[in-house]
Amino acid sequence: MDLNGPEQQVAPVAGGARRGGSGVPGGRRKQRVSMADVAKLAGVSSQTVSRVSNGHTGVIGSTREQVLAAMRELGYRPNSAARALRYGRFNTIGVILFSLSSTGSSRTVEAIATHAAAEGYAITLIPIDVATQDNVLGAFTRMGELAVDAVIVIMEIHLLDTATVQLPPGVHVVVVDSDAGDRYGVVDTDQADGARGAVRHLLELGHRTVWHVSGPGSSYAAQRRAQAWRTVLEAAGRPVPVPLDGDWSAESGYTAGLRLAEEPDCTAVFAANDQMALGLLRAFHERGRSVPADISVVGFDDTPDAAFFIPPLTTVHQDFAEVGRRCVEGVLRQIRTGDDSRPGTDLVPARLVVRDSTAPPRTT
Amino acid sequence: MDLNGPEQQVAPVAGGARRGGSGVPGGRRKQRVSMADVAKLAGVSSQTVSRVSNGHTGVIGSTREQVLAAMRELGYRPNSAARALRYGRFNTIGVILFSLSSTGSSRTVEAIATHAAAEGYAITLIPIDVATQDNVLGAFTRMGELAVDAVIVIMEIHLLDTATVQLPPGVHVVVVDSDAGDRYGVVDTDQADGARGAVRHLLELGHRTVWHVSGPGSSYAAQRRAQAWRTVLEAAGRPVPVPLDGDWSAESGYTAGLRLAEEPDCTAVFAANDQMALGLLRAFHERGRSVPADISVVGFDDTPDAAFFIPPLTTVHQDFAEVGRRCVEGVLRQIRTGDDSRPGTDLVPARLVVRDSTAPPRTT
DNA sequence: AGGGGCGATGTTCACGTGAACATGCCGCGT
DNA sequence: ACGCGGCATGTTCACGTGAACATCGCCCCT
Numbered sequence: 140m141d142l143n144g145p146e147q148q149v150a151p152v153a154g155g156a157r158r159g160g161s162g163v164p165g166g167r168r169k170q171r172v173s174m175a176d177v178a179k180l181a182g183v184s185s186q187t188v189s190r191v192s193n194g195h196t197g198v199i200g201s202t203r204e205q206v207l208a209a210m211r212e213l214g215y216r217p218n219s220a221a222r223a224l225r226y227g228r229f230n231t232i233g234v235i236l237f238s239l240s241s242t243g244s245s246r247t248v249e250a251i252a253t254h255a256a257a258e259g260y261a262i263t264l265i266p267i268d269v270a271t272q273d274n275v276l277g278a279f280t281r282m283g284e285l286a287v288d289a290v291i292v293i294m295e296i297h298l299l300d301t302a303t304v305q306l307p308p309g310v311h312v313v314v315v316d317s318d319a320g321d322r323y324g325v326v327d328t329d330q331a332d333g334a335r336g337a338v339r340h341l342l343e344l345g346h347r348t349v350w351h352v353s354g355p356g357s358s359y360a361a362q363r364r365a366q367a368w369r370t371v372l373e374a375a376g377r378p379v380p381v382p383l384d385g386d387w388s389a390e391s392g393y394t395a396g397l398r399l400a401e402e403p404d405c406t407a408v409f410a411a412n413d414q415m416a417l418g419l420l421r422a423f424h425e426r427g428r429s430v431p432a433d434i435s436v437v438g439f440d441d442t443p444d445a446a447f448f449i450p451p452l453t454t455v456h457q458d459f460a461e462v463g464r465r466c467v468e469g470v471l472r473q474i475r476t477g478d479d480s481r482p483g484t485d486l487v488p489a490r491l492v493v494r495d496s497t498a499p500p501r502t503t
Numbered sequence: 504m505d506l507n508g509p510e511q512q513v514a515p516v517a518g519g520a521r522r523g524g525s526g527v528p529g530g531r532r533k534q535r536v537s538m539a540d541v542a543k544l545a546g547v548s549s550q551t552v553s554r555v556s557n558g559h560t561g562v563i564g565s566t567r568e569q570v571l572a573a574m575r576e577l578g579y580r581p582n583s584a585a586r587a588l589r590y591g592r593f594n595t596i597g598v599i600l601f602s603l604s605s606t607g608s609s610r611t612v613e614a615i616a617t618h619a620a621a622e623g624y625a626i627t628l629i630p631i632d633v634a635t636q637d638n639v640l641g642a643f644t645r646m647g648e649l650a651v652d653a654v655i656v657i658m659e660i661h662l663l664d665t666a667t668v669q670l671p672p673g674v675h676v677v678v679v680d681s682d683a684g685d686r687y688g689v690v691d692t693d694q695a696d697g698a699r700g701a702v703r704h705l706l707e708l709g710h711r712t713v714w715h716v717s718g719p720g721s722s723y724a725a726q727r728r729a730q731a732w733r734t735v736l737e738a739a740g741r742p743v744p745v746p747l748d749g750d751w752s753a754e755s756g757y758t759a760g761l762r763l764a765e766e767p768d769c770t771a772v773f774a775a776n777d778q779m780a781l782g783l784l785r786a787f788h789e790r791g792r793s794v795p796a797d798i799s800v801v802g803f804d805d806t807p808d809a810a811f812f813i814p815p816l817t818t819v820h821q822d823f824a825e826v827g828r829r830c831v832e833g834v835l836r837q838i839r840t841g842d843d844s845r846p847g848t849d850l851v852p853a854r855l856v857v858r859d860s861t862a863p864p865r866t867t
Numbered sequence: 868a869g870g871g872g873c874g875a876t877g878t879t880c881a882c883g884t885g886a887a888c889a890t891g892c893c894g895c896g897t
Numbered sequence: 898a899c900g901c902g903g904c905a906t907g908t909t910c911a912c913g914t915g916a917a918c919a920t921c922g923c924c925c926c927t
Contacts, residue, residue: 171591173913184877189915199875219650220593221913223584224882227535231627238613240807245609249602252630261649262628263595266616285625286583286650389811414808421811443604444778447753447785449813537883548907553885563905585883588912 172213181209192217223286231261232470233287235278237270237294241387242412242440243459244293247315250463251291258471263287267294270357283310289470291315292323311473313466316360324473325484326465330360333455333489334367337409337437340453340491342375345499346407346435351382352395352419354411358387364411364439385411389418396422399434406434406500413438413445413454420448420496431498441492451494461487536577545573556581587650595625596834597651599642601634601658605751606776606804607823608657611679614827615655622835627651631658634721647674653834655679656687675837677830680724688837689848690829694724697819697853698731701773701801704817704855706739709863710771710799715746716759716783718775722751728775728803749775753782760786763798770798770864777802777809777818784812784860795862805856815858825851 174192178185183206190198191206198206209215223229232255239245252262263285265278275294282290289311313324341349351368354361365382372379383398385391392415399405400423410416416438423430430436430450438445438454445452465485538556542549547570554562555570562570573579587593596619603609616626627649629642639658646654653675677688705713715732718725729746736743747762749755756779763769764787774780780802784794792798794814802809802818809816829849 171913174915175913185913186878186915187876189913190876193915195915197875202875216647218588218913219648220584220587221882222915223650224582224588224884224912225914225916227882229584239603239609239616240613245603248628249604249630252603252628253632256629256645261645264612264616264626264628265620266613268617281620281625283580284583286587389808393811414811417808418811421813421815424813444753444781444808447757447778447782449785449788451785535883538885539883549883550885550908551906553883554906557885559885561905566905582883585912586885588882588914589884589886591912 171218172215173218174215176213177206177209177215180213181205220286228474229286229288230259231263231285231287232467233263233265233282233285233290235265235267235275235282235290235292235294237267239266242414242442243457246459247293247463247466250460251466252463254464254467258467260288260467260471270294288474289313291466291470292317311470313469313473315462315466316358322482324469324482326462326469327360327484327486328457328459328462328489329486330363330489331367332486333439333457333491334364334409335371336489336491337439337453337455338368338371340493341407341409341435341437341497342371342377344407344435344497347404347500348372348377348380349407349409350380350399350402350405352385352392352399352408352410352415353382354415355386356384361387361411368409380405385415387412387414389414389421391415392418393422395419397426399423400426400428407437407497408434409437409439411439413440413442413448413452416445416452416454416496417448420450420452424449431496432501435497435500437491437497446494448496450496453494453497454492455489456492457489458487535582536579537582538579540577541570541573541579544577545569584650592838593650593652594623595627595649595651596831597627597629597646597649597654599629599631599639599646599654599656599658601631603630606778606806607821610823611657611827611830614824615830616827618828618831622831624652624831624835634658652838653677655830655834656681675834677833677837679826679830680722686846688833688846690826690833691724691848691850692821692823692826692853693850694727694853695731696850697803697821697855698728698773699735700853700855701803701817701819702732702735704857705771705773705799705801705861706735706741708771708799708861711768711864712736712741712744713771713773714744714763714766714769716749716756716763716772716774716779717746718779719750720748725751725775732773744769749779751776751778753778753785755779756782757786759783761790763787764790764792771801771861772798773801773803775803777804777806777812777816780809780816780818780860781812784814784816788813795860796865799861799864801855801861810858812860814860817858817861818856819853820856821853822851 174185174188177188181188183202187198187202188206191203234248234251236244236248239248255262265282267274267278287310291313293315313326315326317325317327338349349368349372351365353365356362369379383395385395392410395415396419399408399419408419410419416436419436420430423434428434436452438452441454441456445454465487469485538549538552542552545552547566551562551566552570555567598612598615600608600612603612619626629646631638631642651674655677657679677690679690681689702713713732713736715729717729720726733743747759749759756774759779760783763772772783774783780800783800787794787798794800800816802816805818805820809818829851833849
């Protein structure tokens with residue numbers, strides 16, 4: 140029964156059972172194997188196939204084996220569209236983000252994808268190339284049309300305000316890099332605490348004050364890091380230098396570094412991310428300002444490369460994987476309990492990693 | 504007609520038309536708006552709604568307006584699962600990859616997502632955390648169960664061999680970072696040409712030979728870069744040093760650098776990626792070997808940071824965005840023409856970017 | 868031995884959409 | 898004036914799945 144080359148025979152038969160077929164006998168393989176095809180081959184009803192497919196109890200061993208054999212033979216795959224239609228759920232989480240290239244977001248997305256997969260959810264990605272209100276709106280509209288049960292948004296929240304109305308009700312939202320804890324669930328690194336640790340470290344080394352190269356003002360993470368930097372300095376009664384505006388790029392850090400190299404009393408800089416810190420290091424190197432002997436530098440993120448900068452960079456480590464994990468946890472809790480009501484903010488601790496780019500100020 | 508708060512009134516009515524509702528009057532918003540709901544409100548048949556929704560001709564202006572108004576009022580979104588079921592297509596491309604964190608893959612994915620979105624396709628991501636045959640197989644199995652029309656695979660092909668049988672027929676495949684041009688469509692940076700350019704550049708500067716810090720042997724990209732390096736040296740009749748094995752990480756580059764710093768006649772190194780080049784730079788710096796005066800270093804990738812290394816790194820630029828674009832183009836061509844038969848390899852040119860980490864050897 | 872119950876399997880139907888076909892109306896030509 | 902054609906819209910049905918209900922047979926208990 141199963142020795143006489145059934146595969147070549149059965150497939151065309153099942154395929155021929157459909158109407159279309161385009162009349163080509165040996166041409167295209169065959170469109171798709173459905174439960175009915177499997178049921179016919181196994182000599183059972185399609186409902187029994189369904190039960191086997193879903194691991195329901197109540198199917199006797201021999202029947203189950205027959206069905207499984209038929210599935211293997213035909214290469215049956217459940218049709219997720221039909222399933223989604225039947226269940227009203229898609230087992231898919233949408234992720235809306237700006238650049239995947241930016242530090243952290245790719246690692247966060249990776250963690251989201253990994254944990255979602257472990258829970259049987261797939262990830263659908265929608266990137267926004269240019270951060271305009273229209274594009275954000277469009278992304279949400281598209282997401283609303285897509286088969287998603289929840290959406291994770293990785294971006295500055297203020298572009299979000301009018302956008303979520305585009306999502307169908309019942310689609311849950313969790314946001315990263317924002318402070319909209321009153322409207323959505325928020326997961327984020329504890330930016331403020333990380334930044335405080337960085338600045339305090341420099342003050343404890345004996346620096347009189349700490350300069351700051353900030354991220355772009357449009358970023359909440361950048362705002363919070365700058366805010367924490369200012370707060371620590373003020374609390375310690377230190378002068379607060381004018382922060383230099385960066386845009387996360389190494390180039391902006393380099394530009395800032397050239398300026399800071401001219402400030403004779405600048406002995407410590409807190410850069411809002413590692414890339415800008417890299418730019419600082421190069422600028423100071425070019426200007427003959429030794430790090431850490433003349434100037435200490437602290438970054439933020441702890442990219443894998445930071446340990447191999449010249450000198451190895453003292454920086455604030457972000458646990459992006461944990462952020463991603465908690466995002467998934469958050470939306471899944473909402474999906475499963477239907478509870479949309481407790482947004483709140485979930486902060487993932489950051490920790491300072493001390494390497495060789497910080498030292499006490501030169502004792503003149 | 505549209506001034507007296509229709510939204511609050513209509514939605515519950517449409518919702519009440521369903522069976523479940525869980526009896527909670529003011530509780531959950533409502534499940535989902537279907538064509539039937541819109542049709543009822545607009546006073547037309549659901550088919551007319553369908554025609555409007557799909558932009559078909561043959562609907563008179565006034566009717567169309569009524570339907571559109573009803574859609575807006577109810578917040579109607581087409582159900583993509585039902586659509587997918589009806590059409591047999593999903594307008595979704597699956598992407599299977601290893602680490603998103605690795606240089607390039609995140610930028611490739613981003614380009615894939617952007618171009619797919621422009622074509623009306625969504626991206627479903629499945630990451631593989633540990634590169635075992637089982638995990639790869641599992642990823643393909645899951646992809647087969649998901650609603651995808653095509654799959655783009657970003658990984659070393661040799662784990663792939665037995666895996667694609669898990670995909671339903673009719674699902675098209677394009678592969679990145681591989682040489683399986685005879686079985687699948689392949690898109691990749693022209694690794695060999697890029698590496699040749701790097702090595703020739705160093706030879707043209709007058710270096711007697713070039714050392715190599717390779718990527719992991721499991722990577723085809725690494726293999727091709729190493730192969731091209733060897734070929735150029737042999738063609739020029741130069742001695743071929745034993746390559747040092749790296750694993751893409753800055754740390755492995757650092758380790759290799761400490762060894763190379765002890766080689767008195769090593770004046771030029773080609774690192775298989777920028778991160779390892781960073782490790783080299785730090786090792787040479789620590790050992791007092793000046794770059795480029797004592798040793799020239801070339802990397803590969805041209806990460807955004809490479810221009811801000813100390814010194815700015817000469818490296819081979821990869822156009823990941825173009826790779827992503829061509830991947831999408833490739834699978835869409837397959838989907839649209841149904842033509843699976845012309846795999847072939849599509850190579851994206853790489854180009855050398857000369858910065859300050861290379862110079863003629865010191866004239867002793 | 869007969870009936871009741873339970874376990875295995877089959878049948879029916881709805882999920883939301885859109886193609887194919889059906890209907891019905893209006894205008895134009897003879 | 899009558900009929901026919903074309904266009905706007907309605908009706909039916911299938912896509913693949915799985916819950917709910919129906920059926921059938923077997924075993925156990927009295």
